[in-house]
Amino acid sequence: MQVSTLNLSYAAFAVCTIAVLFYRRRHSLNLLLSIRGPPSPSLLWGNLLQLMLPDNYGDFEFGWQKEYGSVYRIKGCLGQNRLIISDPLAIKHIINTPTFTHPPGFLRNAALAFGRSVASVQGDEHRRFRGAMSIGFSAKVVRSFAPIFTDVARKTIREWELLCTPGAPTTLNVCQLLDRATLDIISQAALGIHINTVQDPQHPLAKSHTNILAAAFKRTSLTLMADHLSGFLPSFIFRQIVHLPIASMQAVSAFRTVTERLIRTKADELGTQEVANDLLSTIRNGRSGNSKMTIPELTDQIRILLVAGQDPTSVILAWSLYWLAANPDFQAKLRLEIRLATENAADGQLDYDGMTLLNALVKETLRFHPAVPITERIATEDAVLPLAEAVVTSDGQRLSQLPVKKGQAIMIAIASYHRLEALWGEDAHEFNPSRWLDGNPCKGNALGPYGHLLSFLGGPRVCLGWRFGVLEAQVILSELIASFDFTLPESSCVRSRLSGTEGVPFDAGRKGLDLCLTRV
Numbered sequence: 001m002q003v004s005t006l007n008l009s010y011a012a013f014a015v016c017t018i019a020v021l022f023y024r025r026r027h028s029l030n031l032l033l034s035i036r037g038p039p040s041p042s043l044l045w046g047n048l049l050q051l052m053l054p055d056n057y058g059d060f061e062f063g064w065q066k067e068y069g070s071v072y073r074i075k076g077c078l079g080q081n082r083l084i085i086s087d088p089l090a091i092k093h094i095i096n097t098p099t100f101t102h103p104p105g106f107l108r109n110a111a112l113a114f115g116r117s118v119a120s121v122q123g124d125e126h127r128r129f130r131g132a133m134s135i136g137f138s139a140k141v142v143r144s145f146a147p148i149f150t151d152v153a154r155k156t157i158r159e160w161e162l163l164c165t166p167g168a169p170t171t172l173n174v175c176q177l178l179d180r181a182t183l184d185i186i187s188q189a190a191l192g193i194h195i196n197t198v199q200d201p202q203h204p205l206a207k208s209h210t211n212i213l214a215a216a217f218k219r220t221s222l223t224l225m226a227d228h229l230s231g232f233l234p235s236f237i238f239r240q241i242v243h244l245p246i247a248s249m250q251a252v253s254a255f256r257t258v259t260e261r262l263i264r265t266k267a268d269e270l271g272t273q274e275v276a277n278d279l280l281s282t283i284r285n286g287r288s289g290n291s292k293m294t295i296p297e298l299t300d301q302i303r304i305l306l307v308a309g310q311d312p313t314s315v316i317l318a319w320s321l322y323w324l325a326a327n328p329d330f331q332a333k334l335r336l337e338i339r340l341a342t343e344n345a346a347d348g349q350l351d352y353d354g355m356t357l358l359n360a361l362v363k364e365t366l367r368f369h370p371a372v373p374i375t376e377r378i379a380t381e382d383a384v385l386p387l388a389e390a391v392v393t394s395d396g397q398r399l400s401q402l403p404v405k406k407g408q409a410i411m412i413a414i415a416s417y418h419r420l421e422a423l424w425g426e427d428a429h430e431f432n433p434s435r436w437l438d439g440n441p442c443k444g445n446a447l448g449p450y451g452h453l454l455s456f457l458g459g460p461r462v463c464l465g466w467r468f469g470v471l472e473a474q475v476i477l478s479e480l481i482a483s484f485d486f487t488l489p490e491s492s493c494v495r496s497r498l499s500g501t502e503g504v505p506f507d508a509g510r511k512g513l514d515l516c517l518t519r520v
Contacts (some may be wrong), residue, residue, distance in 0.1 A: 001214065014272075016365070021122055023395060025377065031075075031393070031403065032073065032080070032083075032143050032404075032405075032408075033383035034393035034394045034395050034397065035071065035072060035073040035083065035391065035393060035394075035402075036069075036070055036072055036073065036392070036393065037064070037072040037073035037074050037084075038050075038060070038064050038068070038072075038074060039135070040074070040075035040093075040276060042075075043078075043079070044077065044078065044225070045062075045221060045225070045284050046074060046075025046076050046077060046078075046080070046082075046223060047074040047075050048074075048075075048076055048077060049172055049221060049222050049434065050222070051074065051374070051411075052224060052468075052483055052498055053086075053219060053220075053221065053224075053497075053498065054497075055144050055495060055497075056495040056496055056497070057373060057495075057496040057497055057498060057503045058373075058415055058416075058496070061084070061374075061413065061416055061417065062419060063223055064084070064362070064427065065084075065086060065413070065416045065419070067139035067243060068089040068390060069389065069392070070085065070086045070388075070389055070416070070420065071083065071084070071086075071087050071090065071256060071387065071402060071416075072084050072277050073492055074251075076225065076228065076309060077225050077228035077229075078217075078228065080228070080409060081407070081408075081409070082409045082410070083404070083408065083410045084411050084413050084416070085385075085401075085410055085411065085412055085413060086375065086391060086412075086413040086417040086420060087385075087387050087388050087417035088240075088388050088417065088423065088444045088445070088447060089385075089386045089387055090385040090386065090387055090388070090389040090446060091412055091417060091454070092409065092447055092458075093385055093386055093461035094377055094385070094412060094460075095412070095447070095458050095460075096455060096458070096459040096460070097383070097460065098123075098380075098460075099380055099381055099383045100377040100378065100379055100380070100383070100410065101250045101377060101378060101380055102122075102124055102376065102377065103231055103377070103409065104230075104231040104233035104378075105227050105228065105229075105230040106376065107120050107121075107122070107344055108120075108153050108230055108231070108238055109227070109230065110355070111305075112238075112242055113212065113252050113255070113256075114300055114303040114304045114462065115256070115296075115299065115300030116300050117170060117300040117301050117303065117304040118301060118304065118464070119131055119304050119308075120501065121411075123289060124463075126295060126460075127460075129293070129297070129301060130295045130460075130464065132286075132292065133281060133283055133301060134284040134464065135282060136279040136286070136470060136512045137279075137464045137465055137467060139467055140215075140409075140469055141282060141470050144277060145189050145468065145471070145472075146190050146471060146475055147306065148185055148383050149185060149471065149472050149475035149476060150475055150479065152181050152184045152185050152188075152198060152476075153181065153475060153476045153479035153480065154479060155181070155184075155196075155198045155199060156178070156181045156198055156479075157474075157480065157483045157484075158176050159177055159198055159199065159480060159485075160172065160177065160484065160517060161519065162408060164517055164518070164519060166519070167518075167519075168518065169487060169516035169517065169518045170516065170517050170518075171514050171515070171516050171517075172514070173294045173322055173507070173512040173513065173514055174512075174513050174514075174515050175303040175314065175318050175504075175505065175511065175512045175513050176512070176518075177198060178179040178196050178317050178318055179210075179310070179311075179314045180201055180206065180312045180466070181198050181314075181476070182311070182313045182314040182317070183195070183197055183205070183206060183209055183306075183310045184196060184314075184474070185309075185310075185394060185472060186305065186306055186310045187205060187306065188278070189278060189279060189309070189468070190278060190279045190280060190302055190305050190306060190309065191262060191263065191266050191278055191280055191302065192277070192278035192280070192281065193262065193266065195483055202274070205258055205259070205262060205306075208251070208255040208257075208258040208259070209255065209306065209307070210311070210349075211250075211254060211255070212251045212254075212307070213252040213307070213311060213499070215414075218248070218499070219337060219497075219498045219499060224464060231491070240350070241442050243396070248342070254465055255303070256303070258305065259299070259302065259303050260299055261331075263280065263295075263298070263299045263302050263303075264299070265268075265294070266278075266280055267284070267295045267298070267299075278288065279302070279305065280302055282386075283298065283301070284298060288457045295478060296387045296491075299398070300389070303322060305465070306345075308465065309464055309465055309468065309469070311371075312356070312371035312372075312469065313469050313473060315369070315371055315503070315504050315505070316362075316369070316469070316473055317370060317473060317476055317477065318364055318505050318513045319365050319368070319369040319487050319505060320361055320362065320365045320473070320477055320503065321477075321480070321490075321513070321515060322494060322513055322515070323361070323364075323365065323368075323431050323433075324361070324486050325480065325486040325487050325488045325515050325516075326431075326488055327431075327433075328487065330357070330361075330387045330406075330433060330434075331481065331485070331486065333357055334356040334357045334358060334361060334481055335358070335481050335482060335483040335485075335520070336353055337344055337357045337358065338355070338358065338478050338481055338482045339482065341355050341478075341515070342482070350478065352471065352474040352475065352478065353474075355474075356436075356437060357433070357437075357480070358474060358477065358478060359436065360433040360434065360435075360437055361433045362470065362477070363436050363450070363451045363453065364432065364435065366450070366451070366453050366455040367418045367451075367453055367455070368418065368431050369496065369503055370414045370415055370454065370455040370482075370503070371451070371455060371503070372419060372455075372457075373413075373414055373415035373498070373503045374411055374413050374414060374415065375411070375412050375414065375457070376409065376410070376411050376412075376413065377410045377411075377412060377439065378407065378408065378409055378410065379404050379405065379406055379407060379408045379410065380406065380468075381406045382403070382404070382405055382406050384402065384403050384404070385401060385402040385403075385406050386400075386401050387399065387401055388444070389399055389422070412454075413455075414454045415456055415503070416515065417447075418453065418454065418455075422443065422444075423443050423444045424440050424441060424442060424443075425441060427519060429446060436451070440452055446464070447509065449462055449463075449466050450466055450470060456469070457510075480486065483519065483520065484518075484519060484520060485517070485518045485519075485520050486489070486515050486516070486517060486519045487515070487516040487517055487518070488516070489514055489515070492507070492514065493508070494506065494507050494513060495507075497511075
């Protein structure tokens with residue numbers, strides 16, 4: 001009798017536990033579905049084509065933010081529920097908490113293209129890689145690269161001079177040389193090799209680099225679906241994808257082959273040079289013990305640096321020149337600031353951080369055109385997100401915090417965060433570098449390492465090379481603006497579209513930016 005009673009007690013407890021868990025799960029699902037958001041126009045792609053592939057990036061996203069607030073729900077591929085978040089407190093929690101990681105598909109694709117790099121690993125391995133690489137991105141080391149930035153910028157100027165008509169404006173696609181200039185810089189800074197694609201674009205690295213950006217990172221409706229499905233493929237099948245005879249996989253294979261050859265040649269030279277002023281040598285020689293990386297590990301890190309250190313900076317430079325061309329008064333004032341700084345420079349060393357207009361331009365460009373406007377995370381366990389602004393659900397509830405279940409897909413809307421009027425003012429949707437002249441205009445707490453901006457993300461996965469990118473932009477812009485006047489062509493119609501993860505300029509339907517250049 002006692003046994004039966006005990007069994008009944010256990011059974012009752014089990015039933016109650018299951019009921020509670022079922023209730024919580026259903027309540028959580030109901031809560032998720034009560035988060036407001038736009039209607040889905042497609043059973044296959046949900047709202048993703050509107051979000052990722054509009055004519056101009058943000059056409060839908062910024063309207064959704066205005067209508068639904070800083071937290072709302074959209075449909076992803078095949079009916080997946082995704083949360084779009086620009087709330088600063090929620091973002092701070094997400095980027096600083098190991099509960100939220102990149103989704104499996106992203107990690108697999110990053111490993112496929114670059115190997116086991118800081119972009120594709122998690123946990124202790126990620127911390128070890130970052131620890132070993134951080135010595136190469138200290139403020140002191142980054143400043144030592146300034147002569148490289150200056151030299152390549154002046155080569156770019158000479159090439160533009162050859163293309164320009166003396167005394168008259170000449171229309172050029174500025175992205176072509178900017179892409180090559182930033183590739184020259186990161187190749188020399190990372191590996192100590194002078195590929196000089198500004199003057200000769202035929203180097204094998206330049207070709208493989210162009211191909212991997214054009215093919216492997218192309219955004220279409222099919223790649224959006226493939227990205228979604230890739231996370232569900234068994235690992236042994238996914239590893240065979242690289243052998244498929246398609247353009248994107250051939251581009252990945254060629255890029256890996258070319259970079260491995262270059263990096264191994266450089267690695268063989270380590271220890272034979274009297275002075276080595278490049279990232280590979282600095283990282284290789286700067287650590288010992290468990291944090292020291294092997295040559296294969298270094299190879300994978302340098303691969304990601306060659307892409308992450310080139311394309312985003314090129315995009316920021318192009319958008320900066322576009323907005324200077326659209327704002328001739330600000331451009332004239334900035335040119336004067338650069339000339340005065342050059343005249344007053346001690347030993348020819350410009351104080352780039354002391355140039356207020358230059359830094360206002362760089363920060364506003366990073367705010368208005370973050371290189372990565374949106375990035376995805378997934379909850380690895382149940383969690384609760386704090387909110388700076390309450391969310392009003394479809395049934396009228398006001399949520400001051402948001403429970404999320406394990407497996408929930410979350411998209412950190414960086415571009416939307418940068419346009420929150422509560423943080424950046426009523427003119428948040430306008431490009432206005434003057435907002436930075438009286439200090440930091442952001443009314444919230446800092447999330448990223450530079451200007452309260454999320455352009456370099458933040459937390460444990462903050463961009464290692466943010467100082468490198470900022471100084472590179474400062475130096476190159478100073479040289480270009482001192483040498484040329486930039487204006488917009490009469491029929492200019494520039495759009496921002498996603499290429500890979502970046503919002504790049506598209507002009508007349510193709511990637512690029514036409515500007516009129518006049519030598520000054």
